[in-house]
Amino acid sequence: MIQPTSEAVPLPVTPNPPLNRWWAYASLALSMALVGSYVALSKPLVLVFPIFLLAWLRFGIGGLAMWRWLKKPEDEPPISPRTRRLLFLESFLGNFMFSICMLFGVSMTTAVAAGVVMSSIPAVVAVLSWMFLRERIGRRSAAGIACAAIGIGLFSLQKVDGGVVVDTSGPFGISRALLGNLLVFAAVVCEASYVVIGKRLTEGLGPKRISAIINLWGFALVTPLGLWAAWSFDFGTVSLPIWTLLVFYALAASVWTVWLWMTGLKTVPASQAGVFTVMLPVSAAAVGVLFMGETLTPLQVVAFGIALLGLVLATLPERRQPQSVL
Numbered sequence: 001m002i003q004p005t006s007e008a009v010p011l012p013v014t015p016n017p018p019l020n021r022w023w024a025y026a027s028l029a030l031s032m033a034l035v036g037s038y039v040a041l042s043k044p045l046v047l048v049f050p051i052f053l054l055a056w057l058r059f060g061i062g063g064l065a066m067w068r069w070l071k072k073p074e075d076e077p078p079i080s081p082r083t084r085r086l087l088f089l090e091s092f093l094g095n096f097m098f099s100i101c102m103l104f105g106v107s108m109t110t111a112v113a114a115g116v117v118m119s120s121i122p123a124v125v126a127v128l129s130w131m132f133l134r135e136r137i138g139r140r141s142a143a144g145i146a147c148a149a150i151g152i153g154l155f156s157l158q159k160v161d162g163g164v165v166v167d168t169s170g171p172f173g174i175s176r177a178l179l180g181n182l183l184v185f186a187a188v189v190c191e192a193s194y195v196v197i198g199k200r201l202t203e204g205l206g207p208k209r210i211s212a213i214i215n216l217w218g219f220a221l222v223t224p225l226g227l228w229a230a231w232s233f234d235f236g237t238v239s240l241p242i243w244t245l246l247v248f249y250a251l252a253a254s255v256w257t258v259w260l261w262m263t264g265l266k267t268v269p270a271s272q273a274g275v276f277t278v279m280l281p282v283s284a285a286a287v288g289v290l291f292m293g294e295t296l297t298p299l300q301v302v303a304f305g306i307a308l309l310g311l312v313l314a315t316l317p318e319r320r321q322p323q324s325v326l
Helices: 021-041 043-048 051-065 081-108 109-120 121-133 138-159 176-201 207-231 240-265 272-292 298-315
Strands: none
Touching: 021 240, 021 272, 043 051, 043 240, 043 272, 051 081, 051 207, 051 240, 081 176, 081 207, 121 138, 121 176, 121 272, 138 272, 138 298, 176 240, 176 272, 240 272, 272 298
């Protein structure tokens, strides 16, 4: 009979269990739905605040809300130099460059063309995930990505920019419309990079700390331009409802959406997570219909159905091959 030894055997340390997959899906969907809602509801803010001042105030309010999240948890490893570089890139590409490319791109082209270009986000995320994360894209995921792109593209083609005239004269003989579309596609690549880099960051850091750090980097990057815009701005002309909307916009854009997205990314592959970007135009359209008196055409309803079908296909588990028993 073997006698037990008096020395205590250390138990293996298991990491925190990943979030239930369906809760992870819900976090990703809610994150993109919030993005769509605050994009639609922030139109009055753009009419009041200069773009760079609005971005600066957004990061500032978000930083005040998340300052406690900057503290390192006891069970979290120190941030390595490589992770620091990834955190900077996450904020530089996902916050700073995305906003600049998107705002200037849309100003040169039409919303229709911009929407069609934006429909490529799921496909670009899938390609970058395959290139940098070596994620395998199954047949159902690929079908989901295709449905998402087709659905968003059809919806965008049905939008009508009444009375919008696009100036075709651009620098170096390049059409302004073409340059605008290229800038929008650059914003797509920035957003896809945000998804892929975020997946890598969630392997070592918690969602709250990631959200706080990349918001801090965003605040630092936009501060010079924000101060320049604030110098000549009359803050006394801003009404209380606009300030209230600004606080909601800042919390949704800098805190809630980022935290929900990073929470879902801890469990879901980046290529699958990219399909959830279809919730952005869906929620933006829903806000327009419910609160702004807009209407949807039958083809737009069909387009949303195709996009949501892509979401269902992407979230279904892949069929596993049976293992042979020797």
